[in-house]
Amino acid sequence: MKNLFIHYRWFITLAVTAMLFFTAFFIPFLWYVAMGVFCLFMVLSLLDLLLLFGRNRKVTIERKLTDRWHLGEENTVYVQFENHFGYKVFLELIDEVPVQFQARNFIINRSLATDEKVKIQYELKPLSRGIFTFGHLIAYVATPIQFFKRKMVNTDTASVKVYPTTKYIKNYQLLAISDKNNLIGTKKIRRLGHSLEFEQIKDYVNGDDIRTINWNATARRNHMMVNTFTDIRSQLIYCLIDKGRNMKMPFEGMTLMDYAIKSSLTFLNIALHRHDKVGLITFSSGVNDIIPAEHNSSQMSKILETLYHQQTDFLDADYEKLLTVTRYKLSQRSFLMLFTNFESLTALERQMPYLRGLAKRHMLCVVFFENTAIKHFKETQPDTTEGIYVKTIADRFDYEKKQMVKELRRYGIISILTTPDKLTVDVVNNYLELKSRQSI
Numbered sequence: 001m002k003n004l005f006i007h008y009r010w011f012i013t014l015a016v017t018a019m020l021f022f023t024a025f026f027i028p029f030l031w032y033v034a035m036g037v038f039c040l041f042m043v044l045s046l047l048d049l050l051l052l053f054g055r056n057r058k059v060t061i062e063r064k065l066t067d068r069w070h071l072g073e074e075n076t077v078y079v080q081f082e083n084h085f086g087y088k089v090f091l092e093l094i095d096e097v098p099v100q101f102q103a104r105n106f107i108i109n110r111s112l113a114t115d116e117k118v119k120i121q122y123e124l125k126p127l128s129r130g131i132f133t134f135g136h137l138i139a140y141v142a143t144p145i146q147f148f149k150r151k152m153v154n155t156d157t158a159s160v161k162v163y164p165t166t167k168y169i170k171n172y173q174l175l176a177i178s179d180k181n182n183l184i185g186t187k188k189i190r191r192l193g194h195s196l197e198f199e200q201i202k203d204y205v206n207g208d209d210i211r212t213i214n215w216n217a218t219a220r221r222n223h224m225m226v227n228t229f230t231d232i233r234s235q236l237i238y239c240l241i242d243k244g245r246n247m248k249m250p251f252e253g254m255t256l257m258d259y260a261i262k263s264s265l266t267f268l269n270i271a272l273h274r275h276d277k278v279g280l281i282t283f284s285s286g287v288n289d290i291i292p293a294e295h296n297s298s299q300m301s302k303i304l305e306t307l308y309h310q311q312t313d314f315l316d317a318d319y320e321k322l323l324t325v326t327r328y329k330l331s332q333r334s335f336l337m338l339f340t341n342f343e344s345l346t347a348l349e350r351q352m353p354y355l356r357g358l359a360k361r362h363m364l365c366v367v368f369f370e371n372t373a374i375k376h377f378k379e380t381q382p383d384t385t386e387g388i389y390v391k392t393i394a395d396r397f398d399y400e401k402k403q404m405v406k407e408l409r410r411y412g413i414i415s416i417l418t419t420p421d422k423l424t425v426d427v428v429n430n431y432l433e434l435k436s437r438q439s440i
Contacts, residue, residue: 003151010147048145061137061154070165074123083112090142096135126162127253134158163308164261199228236293236334237271239264243284244317246341251420259420260339285315287325319354335363335440345400365414
């Protein structure tokens with residue numbers, strides 16, 4: 001009985017029958033009509049129960065999905081039905097989608113013909129990373145009479161891992177082998193000189209720099225030979241990702257840390273293709289994960305597996321612990337790309353001694369974010385007293401952000417102030433510019 005549910009049509013028919021009996025008190029010949037309707041109603045009810053709970057009659061339901069989803073992208077879920085009742089049935093499906101979507105009225109209505117097998121699909125767009133767990137598949141089956149519904153449950157649960165999106169990584173891989181990054185709208189970089197890492201000796205052709213002529217090889221071959229150089233390789237590159245409460249700020253449905261992770265993957269992938277060694281450090285009130293910098297084919301997979309389930313917390317990031325750990329774990333001079341956020345100059349000044357400590361031993365680049373809401377208020381033209389106050393405060397916060405950039409540069413720390421949607425382009429540009437200047 002726990003799987004038996006009454007359809008609303010049963011109540012409507014019962015109400016109509018009751019009204020006929022009530023009207024029969026005033027119009028006697030309707031009594032026979034009411035009795036006929038009531039008998040038919042009872043027969044149909046019994047027949048519907050027999051059809052629903054007959055032997056070996058059921059609808060099979062199966063959910064199919066991939067093991068890996070991507071953050072901020074439409075991901076497909078497939079549900080397959082097969083009708084074993086031997087006649088047409090009407091189906092009302094409830095899929096217990098992960099709690100992260102907060103979909104409390106997710107219902108699919110479908111009719112299935114005799115022995116019909118149908119595969120339907122729907123899309124879900126996750127806005128957070130981690131493990132998403134699907135619950136039961138619950139189907140309410142009704143016969144063509146539709147007086148009752150039978151509940152059928154597929155108790156198989158499923159879990160899917162939501163990873164940072166890798167959709168744009170391949171688009172940026174061209175930058176790893178070419179300096180034509182203006183093709184995708186990024187800033188064009190003028191190369192200055194050449195690096196000191198020798199590659200090969202080749203024949204001189206018109207246009208080669210005469211300063212690279214190898215006179216010893218020229219004397220042996222009796223014609224002009226020049227040295228060629230390539231970018232310095234195997235540099236140590238680390239992404240440092242702040243998981244403190246400052247990175248919990250939302251932007252278009254995702255947190256700042258989500259954007260930092262997406263940009264980190266793109267940036268580290270390009271550095272890996274530039275033959276640099278890449279690594280990762282995540283930290284909050286303590287240092288959580290450390291992946292030593294390496295250059296191998298499995299490094300990006302290792303970093304991706306570490307980042308997909310990272311979450312922000314409500315604590316302040318402890319830069320003192322970060323400085324202490326990097327002193328012992330990073331023995332060689334490295335390039336550190338620090339993703340964090342400071343909303344006031346006072347907040348930056350509290351952490352400045354530790355940032356300066358990092359900059360003494362490594363090349364440090366601090367990436368932090370513009371407040372897009374403040375930027376919107378700053379660009380508006382107020383027409384009320386309250387609007388003038390709001391714009392004045394917005395101007396002050398915007399001025400403080402620019403002062404932070406100057407303060408960092410005063411101590412030789414590279415800084416990037418950007419918006420979340422432009423983060424990846426700005427980070428990649430900065431890296432390529434430093435490589436072209438042979439700073440790293």
